[in-house]
Amino acid sequence: MVPYAFVAPALFVFCAFALIPIALGLCAAAFRIDPVLRVCEYVGARNFATIASDPPFHIALRNNLLWILLSIGVQIPLALLLAAALIDQSRFCRALRTVFFSPLVIPGVAIGIMFSIVLDGQFGALNAALSWVEGHQVTVGWTADRRWALFCLIAVACWQYTGYHMMVLLAGMQGIPTELYEAAEIDGAGWWQRLGGITLPLLRRVMLADVLLVAIGSVKVFDIVQVMTQGGPNNATEVLATYMYSQAFMSERMGSGAAVAVVMLIITLGFAVIHSRLARLEAGAP
Amino acid sequence: MTSSRRARMLRALAVRALLIALAAAAASPVAWAAFASLKHGRDITTRPFELPRPPTMRNYATAVEAGLLWQWLHSVLLTSVCVALVLLLASLAAYAFARLSFRGRGPLRTLLLSGMMVPVHAVLIPLFVAASRAGLAGSPLSLIGPYVAFSLPLSVLLLTAYFAEVPREIEDAARLDGCSDLRLWWHVLIPMARNGLITVGILQGVWIWNEYPMALVMLTGNWKTLPVGLAAFKGQYHADWGAVLAGLVIVAAPLLALFFVFQRWIVRGITAGAVRS
Numbered sequence: 001m002v003p004y005a006f007v008a009p010a011l012f013v014f015c016a017f018a019l020i021p022i023a024l025g026l027c028a029a030a031f032r033i034d035p036v037l038r039v040c041e042y043v044g045a046r047n048f049a050t051i052a053s054d055p056p057f058h059i060a061l062r063n064n065l066l067w068i069l070l071s072i073g074v075q076i077p078l079a080l081l082l083a084a085a086l087i088d089q090s091r092f093c094r095a096l097r098t099v100f101f102s103p104l105v106i107p108g109v110a111i112g113i114m115f116s117i118v119l120d121g122q123f124g125a126l127n128a129a130l131s132w133v134e135g136h137q138v139t140v141g142w143t144a145d146r147r148w149a150l151f152c153l154i155a156v157a158c159w160q161y162t163g164y165h166m167m168v169l170l171a172g173m174q175g176i177p178t179e180l181y182e183a184a185e186i187d188g189a190g191w192w193q194r195l196g197g198i199t200l201p202l203l204r205r206v207m208l209a210d211v212l213l214v215a216i217g218s219v220k221v222f223d224i225v226q227v228m229t230q231g232g233p234n235n236a237t238e239v240l241a242t243y244m245y246s247q248a249f250m251s252e253r254m255g256s257g258a259a260v261a262v263v264m265l266i267i268t269l270g271f272a273v274i275h276s277r278l279a280r281l282e283a284g285a286p
Numbered sequence: 287m288t289s290s291r292r293a294r295m296l297r298a299l300a301v302r303a304l305l306i307a308l309a310a311a312a313a314s315p316v317a318w319a320a321f322a323s324l325k326h327g328r329d330i331t332t333r334p335f336e337l338p339r340p341p342t343m344r345n346y347a348t349a350v351e352a353g354l355l356w357q358w359l360h361s362v363l364l365t366s367v368c369v370a371l372v373l374l375l376a377s378l379a380a381y382a383f384a385r386l387s388f389r390g391r392g393p394l395r396t397l398l399l400s401g402m403m404v405p406v407h408a409v410l411i412p413l414f415v416a417a418s419r420a421g422l423a424g425s426p427l428s429l430i431g432p433y434v435a436f437s438l439p440l441s442v443l444l445l446t447a448y449f450a451e452v453p454r455e456i457e458d459a460a461r462l463d464g465c466s467d468l469r470l471w472w473h474v475l476i477p478m479a480r481n482g483l484i485t486v487g488i489l490q491g492v493w494i495w496n497e498y499p500m501a502l503v504m505l506t507g508n509w510k511t512l513p514v515g516l517a518a519f520k521g522q523y524h525a526d527w528g529a530v531l532a533g534l535v536i537v538a539a540p541l542l543a544l545f546f547v548f549q550r551w552i553v554r555g556i557t558a559g560a561v562r563s
Contacts, residue, residue: 033415113533223499
């Protein structure tokens with residue numbers, strides 16, 4: 001019985017506060033829940049039909065997709081270049097790595113608030129700097145302008161996470177034998193040739209796994225959107241997580257909120273399954 | 287020959303300059319916020335790029351009066367309780383998974399690890415309803431269970447790997463002397479895998495300290511963690527940028543300071559947790 005006694009406390013807490021709530025969340029999506037939190041009646045798939053016909057839900061899906069694609073397109077190449085440039089243990093490289101990684105330890109809420117001040121349309125530091133460069137007053141609304149808002153938020157996310165992916169890729173690069181690089185250097189291969197000929201092919205799996213991490217993170221994104229735009233202006237920056245929050249906790253439509261949560265769960269689990277398949281493939285090699 | 291060497295040196299210098307410029311650009315928003323938090327109200331907008339002359343602490347006084355220091359204490363308390371519980375429960379389970387053989391080990395492990403990438407949004411509604419029913423709405427107690435539960439999968443995974451690396455010889459000898467599993471766990475594996483425990487503790491600590499959606503939904507009363515408190519503070523003082531920026535510094539500075547001191551651990555912990563973003 002001893003082994004079970006060791007595992008039981010963790011399993012109990014996990015089941016009570018994660019697994020059972022997840023199951024209840026799945027069930028909640030099939031019920032109508034009234035504002036005083038009583039479960040009223042079974043409605044089947046009606047909550048899903050409701051959100052499927054709600055335009056902001058479509059915007060949220062599209063925005064999450066854009067968020068995934070742009071984050072991957074910006075963060076992974078940039079992280080790869082930075083990791084390749086900063087791989088050695090000199091003081092210079094270590095110092096710069098620290099700078100690029102540091103945003104990760106700042107709470108997302110604080111980052112959101114900081115950038116909403118920097119990007120403010122009237123008095124923000126970015127517009128002040130641009131005005132100085134351009135020689136006339138720049139008053140772009142950034143997060144208040146529906147053409148720019150989503151791209152600003154994604155840019156903030158890239159600012160926050162690129163350093164992290166740099167570290168993940170760097171850890172992968174350290175597994176590549178240095179003899180390969182030395183041999184290539186003797187053969188006269190330049191930096192770019194070594195990156196394309198050795199690093200990229202050997203890092204393919206790590207990069208693929210990292211791409212999936214970016215995708216999973218992009219589906220869950222909440223903090224900076226909630227703090228900077230709350231999905232506005234006019235739902236232009238709505239993402240699944242903010243839409244779920246506003247449905248369930250602002251509009252008192254718990255059923256719809258639960259349905260959105262189920263959609264989020266399915267998408268992340270889909271990515272997670274692919275990720276774990278890759279991890280298992282990789283398990284043979286370090 | 288010399289000209290090609292000179293060209294290479296020039297190129298290396300140019301790359302360095304570019305990297306430094308990138309790092310400066312990346313650090314500039316934080317640096318700007320820190321300087322601006324020391325300025326008198328109007329100077330932040332009228333002279334955004336000048337040094338604070340003279341620097342003022344008034345903004346910090348406003349932020350402290352609004353209760354940010356209390357929320358700081360709340361976050362310290364909640365994070366330490368949760369991390370302690372995570373380390374206790376996860377290391378017990380990891381001991382069994384790494385050292386003991388029993389029926390159902392594989393399935394139980396899979397069950398536990400299945401929670402790894404689940405978004406917290408999937409449990410917000412059920413947990414909120416349950417906490418309201420139990421009369422725990424707004425209480426920090428409502429967060430301890432979920433935070434620990436969501437930290438466990440990754441912690442167990444990592445600690446099992448760390449425990450597996452500890453050589454078995456000491457245990458084998460002790461076991462022959464009739465030492466119990468509980469004592470082996472406490473006297474051998476915990477001290478030997480200290481690095482793993484620190485790494486996992488930091489990883490989960492940073493996650494819990496920064497967690498927003500769950501705290502936002504559950505902490506409806508006066509008891510707030512820093513992210514929730516900071517967001518509320520911003521809502522209340524949105525016109526007073528100086529105070530908001532000072533609040534930001536109060537929230538971010540301790541974490542950044544910790545990061546610069548314990549960098550090695552934090553980087554290792556967070557990249558080890560490459561499965562959660």
